[in-house]
Amino acid sequence: MDYIDTKHVAAELRNRLKNAFPGVKFSVRKGTGTASAWISVYWTDGPSTADVEAHTRPLQGAQFDAMEDRYESTDNTVTVTVKGRKVTGKPLVDGINTHRDISDDALKAAAALWSEAHDGNEPPTSGMLDACVIDGHVIQENGASQQMWQIASDVILPQRWAAAQEQAAAEAARPASDQEQGEEAAEGLTLTHTDEDGTTVTGTQLGDGAAIVLKRHGFKWHRKNQYWYAPGSRHQQADTAFMTAVAADLRTARLTVTTVFPEPATV
Template sequence: MDYIDTKHVAAELKSRLQKAFPGVKFNVRKGTGTASAWISVYWTDGPCTADVEEHTCPMQGAQFNGQEDRYESTDNTVTVTVKGRKVTGEPLVDGINTHQEISDDARKAAAALWSDARDGKDPAVHSNGGFHGAMVIDGHSIAANYARTQVLQIATEVVLPQRWAAAKKQATAQAARPATAHEEGEEGAEGLTLQHTAEDGTTVTGTRLGDGSADVLKRHGFKWHRKNQYWYAPGSRDQQADTEFMAAVAADLRAENLTVTTAQPEPIPTA
């Protein structure tokens, strides 16, 4: 029986996760020191932990038996590519930890749902104000707890599943829609649109949850407009387009393998 080193299992796991959940960025880390046979997986928003663990569990070579205080083989085998050669063997992995992180935007959406259910109260003000009663949000039972904990539960059980379902539905619809000749032959026919208008300022539309655009746009100072569902650059309304700024934003978005169309700025009317 061949044994597959933890680092090769981690590389294969990351590849499988990216194929299974397109648009979601996974950070797969191999442990160090005494935890060198462990792998940790981190991602933001996107699929739930149970969905991710459907892919991580088959990659474990052992699991801990608490009753007997020892590790036992799972009899799993994996196939990985090592120096261009396919190798199949038992993974030298004692365990894989999964960590789903929740974005600030998802937390804000959850806080808004909490506030609506609490007659407009601010969960930040009442975060340490004792227990709050149970509630039902979009058919999900939220247990009695501190406001901060309830907001976290709403984000995990309501906001993120709804957003991930919408993202998958959109991806399925795009995959099923036949591409036109224009879309097949021209870069930027699909994807993000970066434009500047006097009315809205500099905006980016067409982003999707987990496509990598949010981190880039936040670095450039963009904010998410919940009502209009686009990213905007604060202070750019009624201003002349900053073409150098727009070019830098477009370049960073394309560096994340995103397709970006830059609309021509509106001409400045003369007197």
């Protein structure tokens, strides 16, 4: 039986994750010293931990049995490329740890949802918060930061990931001619921020793909004013990092966007 070194398993895992989740940036690190047979995977937002672990489990050569307090060998084998040659063997990996971080953008969207569910009140930044229901999900009684984390994890990120997959599938299925027409129809979007209206996007058209992107970032449709707005952004200082991220995602969706940042205040 051949054995595959941990570093080669890490390289194979990196490729598998890249192919399975295009557009998501993963950091795959091999342990050092006493943890040399371990691999750690880090990423932000995107797919759930369960989705990623469906790809990490087949690459573990052993797993810890808490009842027996020992590692048990798995029957997994992996095929990797080493110096241009395909090699199949048992992975020398005792475990693969997964760590999903949640972006500030997702936490901000979670706070906006909490505010909508509590009559527009801003969520406190400390203390214990009562249990509540957000978009059909029960959010447990917990500290303020932990509740925002759960809302982001259970509500915001699954919605964004599903929308991203839907958009990618729709984009792949569209004929080239339709894509060109979509690009022409998508021109004229303006992303801006004012004290009165907050952060808004104007110029969208039905079916141009903007709605999917904007919903991922927590935007809502204002029927009266006919624009998309970021809840909780009125009478607040412009979040330029948030606006830049939104504009980048809109452009990734082949939309033409003009970003208008507010003029800096003069003294």
